[in-house]
Amino acid sequence: xxxxxxxxxxxxxxxxxxxxxxxxxxxxxxxxxxxxxxxxxxxxxxxxxxxxxxxxxxxxxxxxxxxxxxxxxxxxxxxxxxxxxxxxxxxxxxxxxxxxxxxxxxxxxxxxxxxxxxxxxxxxxxxxxxxxxxxxxxxxxxxxxxxxxxxxxxxxxxxxxxxxxxxxxxxxxxxxxxxxxxxxxxxxxxxxxxxxxxxxxxxxxxxxxxxxxxxxxxxxxxxxxxxxxxxxxxxxxxxxxxxxxxxxxxxxxxxxxxxxxxxxxxxxxxxxxxxxxxxxxxxxxxxxxxxxxxxxxxxxxxxxxxx
Amino acid sequence: xxxxxxxxxxxxxxxxxxxxxxxxxxxxxxxxxxxxxxxxxxxxxxxxxxxxxxxxxxxxxxxxxxxxxxxxxxxxxxxxxxxxxxxxxxxxxxxxxxxxxxxxxxxxxxxxxxxxxxxxxxxxxxxxxxxxxxxxxxxxxxxxxxxxxxxxxxxxxxxxxxxxxxxxxxxxxxxxxxxxxxxxxxxxxxxxxxxxxxxxxxxxxxxxxxxxxxxxxxxxxxxxxxxxxxxxxxxxxxxxxxxxxxxxxxxxxxxxxxxxxxxxxxxxxxxxxxxxxxxxxxxxxxxxxxxxxxxxxxxxxxxxxxx
Numbered sequence: 141x142x143x144x145x146x147x148x149x150x151x152x153x154x155x156x157x158x159x160x161x162x163x164x165x166x167x168x169x170x171x172x173x174x175x176x177x178x179x180x181x182x183x184x185x186x187x188x189x190x191x192x193x194x195x196x197x198x199x200x201x202x203x204x205x206x207x208x209x210x211x212x213x214x215x216x217x218x219x220x221x222x223x224x225x226x227x228x229x230x231x232x233x234x235x236x237x238x239x240x241x242x243x244x245x246x247x248x249x250x251x252x253x254x255x256x257x258x259x260x261x262x263x264x265x266x267x268x269x270x271x272x273x274x275x276x277x278x279x280x281x282x283x284x285x286x287x288x289x290x291x292x293x294x295x296x297x298x299x300x301x302x303x304x305x306x307x308x309x310x311x312x313x314x315x316x317x318x319x320x321x322x323x324x325x326x327x328x329x330x331x332x333x334x335x336x337x338x339x340x341x342x343x344x345x346x347x348x349x350x351x352x353x354x355x356x357x358x359x360x361x362x363x364x365x366x367x368x369x370x371x372x373x374x375x376x377x378x379x380x381x382x383x384x385x386x387x388x389x390x391x392x393x394x395x396x397x398x399x400x401x402x403x404x405x406x407x408x409x410x411x412x413x414x415x416x417x418x419x420x421x422x423x424x425x426x427x428x429x430x431x432x433x434x435x436x437x438x439x440x441x442x443x444x445x446x447x
Numbered sequence: 448x449x450x451x452x453x454x455x456x457x458x459x460x461x462x463x464x465x466x467x468x469x470x471x472x473x474x475x476x477x478x479x480x481x482x483x484x485x486x487x488x489x490x491x492x493x494x495x496x497x498x499x500x501x502x503x504x505x506x507x508x509x510x511x512x513x514x515x516x517x518x519x520x521x522x523x524x525x526x527x528x529x530x531x532x533x534x535x536x537x538x539x540x541x542x543x544x545x546x547x548x549x550x551x552x553x554x555x556x557x558x559x560x561x562x563x564x565x566x567x568x569x570x571x572x573x574x575x576x577x578x579x580x581x582x583x584x585x586x587x588x589x590x591x592x593x594x595x596x597x598x599x600x601x602x603x604x605x606x607x608x609x610x611x612x613x614x615x616x617x618x619x620x621x622x623x624x625x626x627x628x629x630x631x632x633x634x635x636x637x638x639x640x641x642x643x644x645x646x647x648x649x650x651x652x653x654x655x656x657x658x659x660x661x662x663x664x665x666x667x668x669x670x671x672x673x674x675x676x677x678x679x680x681x682x683x684x685x686x687x688x689x690x691x692x693x694x695x696x697x698x699x700x701x702x703x704x705x706x707x708x709x710x711x712x713x714x715x716x717x718x719x720x721x722x723x724x725x726x727x728x729x730x731x732x733x734x735x736x737x738x739x740x741x742x743x744x745x746x747x748x749x750x751x752x753x754x
Contacts, residue, residue: 185598242488245479277506284502382591385687
């Protein structure tokens with residue numbers, strides 16, 4: 141979807157610029173308020189966050205803080221973050237794609253589609269604290285499903301005691317279930333436009349050449365949708381990788397990178413290195429930049445078929 | 448991290464309508480699923496996604512502990528919310544809501560006073576900067592708010608020195624988080640109307656820049672502006688990370704606090720917020736889905752044909 145703006149034609153605008161060459165010197169002043177705001181509250185914090193990892197507390201430049209990445213707890217947190225993001229991204233993408241498939245052929249302004257669209261945009265926003273509460277009420281110790289399982293005879297069910305470490309919901313593995321609740325809707329939102337881009341004439345062409353529905357999907361549909369699918373998958377990965385509030389409400393002892401940043405910024409000495417939160421922030425940004433570059437590349441490919 | 452619901456719905460207007468109802472007979476070759484398959488997929492996913500919502504409602508209606516495995520239900524917890532006896536206990540929550548509404552108002556103001564004029568200005572005078580502006584507005588998606596917040600902490604020690612440590616100062620930071628969501632609906636709207644042609648036409652008819660703006664451009668952008676205001680409100684009400692790092696009391700941080708003493712009230716307010724967000728986003732969906740019935744007057748039908 142990022143490339144949607146890229147194909148916006150820039151042809152009609154030349155007239156306005158040429159006609160007022162003299163006033164342009166003053167006109168750029170109009171950009172100053174926004175530029176100043178973005179500089180102060182986006183550029184400065186971003187640079188401070190990522191840059192602080194390269195300085196000692198006294199303010200001298202150092203690379204020693206990068207030693208934080210050698211800390212086994214930090215490594216474990218990174219692996220846990222990547223693990224959760226990968227699992228929920230793949231599962232969310234597959235389930236979301238199946239939902240998109242089910243919606244194929246319904247009218248885009250019909251009741252069903254409007255309902256699914258609205259529900260998806262609400263639930264994709266439904267991160268954070270409220271999502272945590274919803275799942276505490278569902279699979280927490282007193283949750284609806286947990287109690288129902290107990291009352292139907294499964295006293296030691298997976299939600300009440302997972303890995304002998306108490307309720308599943310308050311462990312890192314439990315986050316997978318919770319995150320899927322916003323990953324699947326996000327997949328529906330981002331993948332549906334690509335799914336709609338499939339032209340019905342392609343299915344008809346395939347059919348006149350003797351193709352079945354199976355050959356249509358394996359030979360035409362899936363290859364065409366592949367870049368969009370993987371693009372959305374990366375977006376989902378990035379989404380759960382950077383998600384903080386839900387985990388903060390559920391996990392008290394940390395275990396994933398966003399929580400580690402919070403712990404490090406409230407107590408600087410755990411790893412014995414200064415500005416660890418800055419170092420971890422740098423690590424997250426590197427991962428995000430890799431993801432977003434891949435996303436942009438895939439999206440460029442995907443947009444070929446969406447004209 | 449919803450990626451623009453508004454742009455997703457602007458599907459290609461000249462795409463050939465699917466050959467619905469054409470006499471092809473049983474369309475077993477067609478790409479789309481049959482009714483039964485569609486029903487099964489959407490039914491299962493729909494039920495699974497309804498469970499946490501139902502669980503929240505069930506949880507909020509519970510009265511006391513179950514006796515002999517039977518749970519009593521009632522509206523006691525809902526009534527208690529508005530009982531003046533509890534006003535001290537829930538004071539922090541209501542204060543958080545008031546703070547969040549204040550932050551909402553100022554953030555919306557930032558969108559309307561800083562972002563919107565800049566977008567129009569760039570479109571009119573600096574079309575070459577359009578990509579740069581888009582890039583800047585997308586950055587907050589790439590940099591997780593948990594990373595930005597590490598940089599906000601030092602920035603806010605300066606901000607607090609200037610404005611004092613008031614909750615509303617969070618709006619500056621939240622305004623940045625909101626940028627991607629606020630940008631997209633307005634950008635989609637701008638792309639759909641010929642701003643330059645419209646402004647040149649009205650200028651040549653003798654209109655000053657003020658009336659061009661207030662009587663031609665802004666009315667045409669009504670939809671995009673409304674969408675981005677609503678999505679801004681939805682994002683601000685759900686914001687937790689920044690408030691918790693900068694130790695301010697907002698709706699979300701208050702929910703976490705209250706949850707420790709009274710989980711029922713926390714769930715009730717989470718439900719209210721969910722319903723509120725749903726109403727807001729359904730409204731955005733209505734705005735975006737375009738129902739292009741001709742309006743009296745209004746030049747809004749002047750949409751750009753895809754080249």
